Amino acid sequence: MRYRNPVVRGFYPDPSVCRADGRYYMVCSSFQFFPGVPLFESSDLINWTQIGHCLTRKSQVMLEGAGSSAGVYAATIRYCDGVFYMVTTNTSVGKNFYITTTDIRGEWSEPIYVEQGGIDPSLYFEDGHAYFMSNGVDDNGKPAIIQCEIDINTGEKLTLSRAVWNGAGGRYLESPHLYKIGGSYYIMAAEGGTEYGHMIVYGRGDSLWGPFENYPRNPVLTNRDLGGYTIQGVGHGDLVQSPTGEWFMVHLGFRQTDMWMPYHHLGREVCMTPVRFGEDGWFTCGNNGTTEQEYEINSDIPQNIRNVYTFANTSPDVEWCYLRHPDTSKYELSSECFVLRAGEHTLDDVASPTFIGIRQMDFRGTAEVEVTVDCGEAGLTMFMDENHHYDLMLRSSADGCEAILKLNIGDVKHEQFAVPVSSCRVRLSVELDNLSYTFRVIDGDRVIQCGSAQTRYLSSEVAGGFTGVFIGLFAQKNGCTALFADFRTEYR
Template structure:
C-alpha cells in the first residue's frame, strides 16, 4: 500500500470521529467557538480529504454568542445507521469556575450534505457524547459525567443510557459503565461491537502531553469493562522524542477489504524548547489490527507513526499551493473561512456589494477580543511557515474604529495590524497585540507598546505578515500609489504564543489553533465598513519545519 505522512487533516482539526458508508469515509472534527459548527471531511482512500460540509450553520442549531474562548462545539460524533447520518455534539457554554454548562444535542440528515435537522436536546451531564447503533436496532448514548458535587469538578466516568429515536429522548436506566484508568480525565467515549464483544474506546490524560486512547471491552454493553493489556492503544506520553505528540481521542474504522485504522488527534510542537503546538490539535491516522486475543493493536504502536500505509496515494500539491481568495458579488464566502460565534453572518460581512462587486466587506462591531459579536473572518494556519496578504480600503474617523490583518488564537493571544485614526482624524497604522504565556506555570499577559505610523487619509493599504517556523512573525505594509514594495512595520513577534499552550488556560483548557484573517471593529456603534479586495495565503516550504521521528 502507498505510504502517506501524518497528519491527514493538518491545522486545527481535533477530536476526529470517523465513519464509512459504502466506499466513502467521513471525519467530523471539533470547531469550538468558530462558526459554522463541525467540520466534515470526505475521502475515498483515507489519503486525500476534502472539506464537504459544516452542518451546524443556522441559529436554530447553534448560537455561540457569549461563549468563552475554547467553548462551543466539542467532540462531535458522526455515525450512520444504514438509513441516515447522526451527529451528536456539545455546545459548551461555560467551562471555567464552579460549574460546567455542557448541553448535548443530536441532529440527523439523509445525506452528508444535508439538509441537517434542527437539534434534539439530550442532556447536560457531561461532554463528548456519542451514539452507538447496536445490531438489534437499539441506540445507546454515552458521554462523560461531571460530578458537580466535588471541588474541583471530577471526571466521574462514562455514563450509558438508551436513546429512543421516536420519542427523541433518553429512556430507561442509566449506568456509569467505566471509570477509566489511573491516567484520569476519562472522556470521548466510542462504542463498537465485534465477535460478541463490546469495545469502549475513550480518551484519557487531558489534551496535553499525557493524552492517550484507552481501550476496554465487555461481553455485556452494561459492563464490567476490562482494560486492554497495554491499556493505551495510542499515546506519546512516554516518548517525548516522537514526532506526533499529545496523541489521543480517537475513533476506529474498517475498510471494505477488512483492514482497520484508528484516527486520533495529535500535535506537532514548534522546534524550540517551548513545545508549543501552533497548528493546534490535528487529525492523524494509524493502521491497526485485531490479534488472536480479540484485542486491537496499533501497528508499531502505541506511539503513533509519522508514516502510514493507507489504500490511497496522496497528492500533496494542493497543500503547498498558494491560495488567493477573491470575494465576488453573489458568491458565498470560500469554505476555508470561518468566523466567530454568531449565526447571523449578514451582520458582520458580505461578499461584494453595491459599491464594489469584488470585495469582502466587514461591518465593524465589537473589539477583536469580544465573546459576543465581532467581525473577524479567518482561515486556519496549516503550515509552520507561511505568508498572508490583503488589500484594505478603510476610512476610520477616530481611534475607536480599526480594521486590518490579524494572526489570531483567542482574546488573550493575537497580533493585529490595523488601519485606524488618531482622535483628530489623521489615519494611521497601529499594531495591537495580546501575548499571554505561562512562565513558571502562571498566566502572564502583556502587550508590545508601539508607536503608530501616520499614513494618508485616502488610498488603499496593502497589509501582510510572514511567519517562519511557527516562531517568528513580522508585519509589512505598502501604500497605494507608492509602489508594490512592502515595508516592515513593528518588531519580530513570538508567533508561538498562538497556541494551546499559551491560550489563556494552557493546554488543558485551550483547544483550538492559530488562524489568520481580516477583522473590523467600530466601538462607536456607527457600523463603519472595511473593504478587503483579496486575501492570499502562501505556504512556505522550509526544511526546518519537516518533522521526522
C-alpha cells in the same frame, strides 16, 4: 504509498469518522466559532475535503457569551439505516444533543436533546436499538463512562444512565466510543488530558453494558514519552475500517513548534494511525503504540496537500468562520473581495466582532491581503482568542492613515509599531514561521518592516484553551467599512 500526518492540518480537533455508501465522513470540534462542527468527506481516508458544517443556523446552537474554548465540544458522527447522526455537547447551555440528515450535503435537523450529562457523547446502534454514551455521572451518582438506551426519534431515555467503564486509571477520562468487532464489544476512550500526557485506552467485553476487561498494554496509543518529537498530545480517537479490511484510528495530535520547544499554536490536528488486530482479539496501534509522521499503506492514491488559499478557491461557508453568531448584514463576501463593516465590538470582546477567519494550516508561509478603509481600524490578525492576538492594521482618522502593529498578550495590549502611510489602501503581509510572525506593509513602492512577534505567546501553553490560530480579517471602531482584496495564504 506513504502518507504524512497530520492528514488534516490546522485547528480541527477531536475527529470522529463513519463510512457510508463507499465514502468516509468526519466531524471535528468547533467551540466558539460559527458555523459549528466542520464536516469533511474522503474516498481514501488520506485526502479530506471540507464540504461544510453541521451547525449552520443560530437555532441549532447558542453561542452568545461563549468564551474562548467554550461552546461546541467534541462531536461524533454515525450512520444507520440511511440517516447520518451528529451528536455533541454545547457547554454554553450544558446539554448534549444530536442532529440528523439524510443528505450529507444538505441541511441538518434542529437539535434533539438527551437528558444525560457529561461531555463527548457518542451513539451506538444495534438490532433497532440506539444507545447514548458520554463521560459523566450516572443516575446513581457514580462517575464513569455512562450509557443509556434512547428513543432515537425523540431523545427520550428508555433506561437509566448506567456506569459501564472506569477506563484504565488515567485522569480526565473522555471521548468514549463503542464498537462491535468479531463478536466482541470494544469500548475506547482518551485519558491524560488533551495535552502532552494524552493517550488512548480501550477495553473489551461480551456485552455492550460491560463489564469490560482492559487491554493489558494500555495505553494503546500515546506519544507522551517521545521527547523531541514533533507530533505530541495524541488522543481522542475513532476506529474505522477500509473496504479492504484494514483498520485505522483517526485521532487528534498537535505539532509543537520545534523539537525542543514545547509550544503549539496551530491547534489540535487530525492524524491517522494504522491498527492491527491480533489472533487473541486485542488490537495494537502505530509503531509500538506511538504515532509517526509517515506511514506506508496498501494504496496507490497519492496524498494531495493543499498549500494555497485565496478568496477565489475557498468558500465563506466552508473554510471561513466567524466568532460566535455574526450580524450577517455587516459582511458582503464574494470570490473577489470581502467587505466588512464594523459593529460595536472589537477583537478583545467576548462577543461577535466583525471578524472572519481561516485556520492557519502550517508553520511556514505567507498571509497577505490588500485592505482599504474609510475610517476606524481594519486589518489582518493572527487570532488565538480575545486576549491573545497580533493585529496588523490600518487606522484612519482626520489626519490620514497609519499602519499599526498591535500585540495583545493577556492583559498586555501594546501598539508595537505605528507609521503614517500615503493612502488608506495598502497591502498587509505576514511572514509565517514556526517560532515567529514577521509583519510588513506595502505602501505603493515602499515596503515598511513593522517588526515580529513570537508564536509561543499565541500557543495553547500560554493562552490556554483548546483552539488554534486563525488568520483573520476584521473591522472595528467608528463605523469602519473595509474592503479586502487579493487575499492569499501560501504554505511552503
